[in-house]
Amino acid sequence: MGSRRDCTWILGLSGFGVVRVEGDGEEADSRLRIWLQRRGRKGSRCGGCGRPSRRVRSVRDRTWEDLPWASHPVTLVYGQRRLICWRCGIRTERIEFADPKGRVTRRLRQQIGVDCQSMPVSHAAVRHRVSWSKARRAELAFLADWDSRRGRRRPRHIGLDEIQRGKGQQFWTVLSDVVRGEVMGLRRDRTEETAKSLLATDLDAHQRAAIQAVCTDMHRPYLNAVTEVLPKAEVVFDKFHVLQHASAALDEVRRQEFFRAGAVMREHGRGKRWLLLRRWKTVRGSKRRELEELFAANHRLFKAYVLREQLDRLWTYKTRPGVLDFLLGWIKALRWQRLPEMDRLGDFLFRHVEGIAAYCDHPVRFGVVESVNTTIKAVLRRARGMQNENILLLKLKWATARPIRSSRDLARFLGLQPMYSNR
Numbered sequence: 001m002g003s004r005r006d007c008t009w010i011l012g013l014s015g016f017g018v019v020r021v022e023g024d025g026e027e028a029d030s031r032l033r034i035w036l037q038r039r040g041r042k043g044s045r046c047g048g049c050g051r052p053s054r055r056v057r058s059v060r061d062r063t064w065e066d067l068p069w070a071s072h073p074v075t076l077v078y079g080q081r082r083l084i085c086w087r088c089g090i091r092t093e094r095i096e097f098a099d100p101k102g103r104v105t106r107r108l109r110q111q112i113g114v115d116c117q118s119m120p121v122s123h124a125a126v127r128h129r130v131s132w133s134k135a136r137r138a139e140l141a142f143l144a145d146w147d148s149r150r151g152r153r154r155p156r157h158i159g160l161d162e163i164q165r166g167k168g169q170q171f172w173t174v175l176s177d178v179v180r181g182e183v184m185g186l187r188r189d190r191t192e193e194t195a196k197s198l199l200a201t202d203l204d205a206h207q208r209a210a211i212q213a214v215c216t217d218m219h220r221p222y223l224n225a226v227t228e229v230l231p232k233a234e235v236v237f238d239k240f241h242v243l244q245h246a247s248a249a250l251d252e253v254r255r256q257e258f259f260r261a262g263a264v265m266r267e268h269g270r271g272k273r274w275l276l277l278r279r280w281k282t283v284r285g286s287k288r289r290e291l292e293e294l295f296a297a298n299h300r301l302f303k304a305y306v307l308r309e310q311l312d313r314l315w316t317y318k319t320r321p322g323v324l325d326f327l328l329g330w331i332k333a334l335r336w337q338r339l340p341e342m343d344r345l346g347d348f349l350f351r352h353v354e355g356i357a358a359y360c361d362h363p364v365r366f367g368v369v370e371s372v373n374t375t376i377k378a379v380l381r382r383a384r385g386m387q388n389e390n391i392l393l394l395k396l397k398w399a400t401a402r403p404i405r406s407s408r409d410l411a412r413f414l415g416l417q418p419m420y421s422n423r
């Protein structure tokens with residue numbers, strides 16, 4: 001082994017010096033054990049209050065896993081003291097390079113944490129030669145640390161939405177900042193209680209006061225929760241949810257016209273569902289001709305399609321009376337068409353017109369709402385079976401806030417500065 005000074009320099013943990021280095025074997029990838037001691041005049045500090053103390057009650061060797069030296073994984077060994085602090089009583093000594101209960105050093109935790117955001121935990125564990133549970137805990141600590149350093153935002157528009165958990169009738173309720181497109185809170189279920197507790201506990205009074213509009217679907221429990229917890233905020237219905245109802249009505253018309261109208265018609269309408277549910281402007285070339293043939297075969301379907309296409313214009317008006325006028329005109333155009341599903345849709349929209357027209361005063365960015373939902377679904381798919389709500393929420397926050405967008409961001413996250421701060 002080189003001199004102790006060289007080893008101390010290579011290790012680079014300020015305040016600590018290397019006493020001795022031992023290898024577990026002769027192989028190139030055998031584990032190194034590095035014994036440390038404190039250097040300098042600063043001495044040990046209490047883990048509770050951070051004050052220096054010279055009264056040592058006992059000493060026990062503890063180990064931490066650290067960054068590798070070439071291909072050797074590294075374990076640090078240090079005799080951690082139990083100090084008698086005149087303020088806190090008996091406390092363990094503060095260790096600058098690791099979290100109080102951490103089994104890996106902060107700089108290793110940092111690397112595992114960043115890696116876990118772009119690969120499965122099991123892969124990151126193999127890559128950094130730690131156990132799966134250590135990698136998982138390191139990721140949690142890393143994300144929690146990142147989240148605690150961020151300021152609390154006060155968005156004027158928030159979103160309250162349900163996300164399906166796997167198959168079946170299980171849901172999450174997600175609270176998001178739809179101005180910046182970031183997740184803010186997560187709860188199991190989609191009941192009124194769930195929504196209330198999200199709004200009341202995940203947001204502080206300061207944040208609640210800033211909210212002008214809540215973007216949500218027409219789920220009754222959510223509406224009740226918003227009226228109760230945020231009486232001043234207005235509800236804006238999510239455009240995509242409204243249009244989903246319109247598409248469902250159109251699909252019902254398709255079923256009526258083709259599938260319940262005998263074998264010949266049924267054959268004609270087969271395999272056209274997704275084509276029909278697409279928007280006209282996204283259909284091109286031969287598909288467009290196919291759609292035109294379908295409409296030529298059935299005029300009522302054509303009418304229903306056009307009516308759905310027109311609904312888009314609900315969100316182009318600048319005033320509430322404008323929206324109402326348009327909707328009334330749309331409902332009027334339905335008369336004599338004998339399209340009961342569309343009639344029902346008309347009633348439905350009329351009942352909810354206030355929440356649709358609220359968009360005039362609170363132009364929520366529906367595109368952002370949509371992209372947050374897409375990101376959430378992608379994370380949930382990757383995190384299949386993840387039961388821990390806490391880490392799932394942190395992962396969603398990370399994925400939607402996207403704190404690493406450039407190589408400079410990555411360098412900042414892997415940088416050494418934040419590691420020695422004990423806050």
Ligand SMILES: [Zn+2]
Pocket residue numbers: 046047048049050051085086087088089091
């Ligand atoms: Zn203390």
